Amino acid sequence: MAERENRRGPRREREEAPEFADRLVAINRVSKTVKGGKRFGFAALVVVGDQKGRVGFGKGKAKEVPEAIRKATEQAKRQMVRVPLKEGRTLHHDINGRHGAGKVVMRTAPEGTGIIAGGPMRAVFEMLGVKDVVSKSIGSQNPYNMIRATINGLTKEQSPRSVAQRRGKKVADILPKRDDAPAAAEAEA
Numbered sequence: 001m002a003e004r005e006n007r008r009g010p011r012r013e014r015e016e017a018p019e020f021a022d023r024l025v026a027i028n029r030v031s032k033t034v035k036g037g038k039r040f041g042f043a044a045l046v047v048v049g050d051q052k053g054r055v056g057f058g059k060g061k062a063k064e065v066p067e068a069i070r071k072a073t074e075q076a077k078r079q080m081v082r083v084p085l086k087e088g089r090t091l092h093h094d095i096n097g098r099h100g101a102g103k104v105v106m107r108t109a110p111e112g113t114g115i116i117a118g119g120p121m122r123a124v125f126e127m128l129g130v131k132d133v134v135s136k137s138i139g140s141q142n143p144y145n146m147i148r149a150t151i152n153g154l155t156k157e158q159s160p161r162s163v164a165q166r167r168g169k170k171v172a173d174i175l176p177k178r179d180d181a182p183a184a185a186e187a188e189a
Contacts, residue, residue: 022048022073023123025057026143027065044068045143047120048076049127052088055154056080057124057147081151084159089131092160097153102145103138106153120146128154 026045031038042065049055056079060071086092091108098104104121109132115125117135120143125133137146164171 042068044072046072051129055128095153097149099148102140102149106135
């Protein structure tokens, strides 16, 4: 029996080894009126990511704020998705995401642009590890719907490698050809 516990111990440590960053997006206080007065509860919305292409969100409800945050963080770690990033800093292509009345538009951006996004979307991009992106939220301003729409859009993103593999071609055949050679020759002349 002791051997089993010893074997389980290190396995849990390995699961927790990838260090995740988390960001509290919203806290909502709700009250229930009862015979003796009011009872307060808290709902927390948390975004968790490894800042290397994995992100997830979770919500938790409890009587105390720290407990709600803990529950939300655990749920977020269970619901993580992997998103391919171009050069580890931006998206491969422009994406539209949607959830309910929440719509978001995310566009790839050149280096040095930074994260141009509003509140909940900014948290998702920072936890994902995106450094350059331009985004706009259209419709619902509810943080829950904005985060769900953002994650919905990010799951639609495809890397050139995955598209090439699916079509049975090479990555060079998929990507648009650049005409840098003639422009460089004219600059030298």
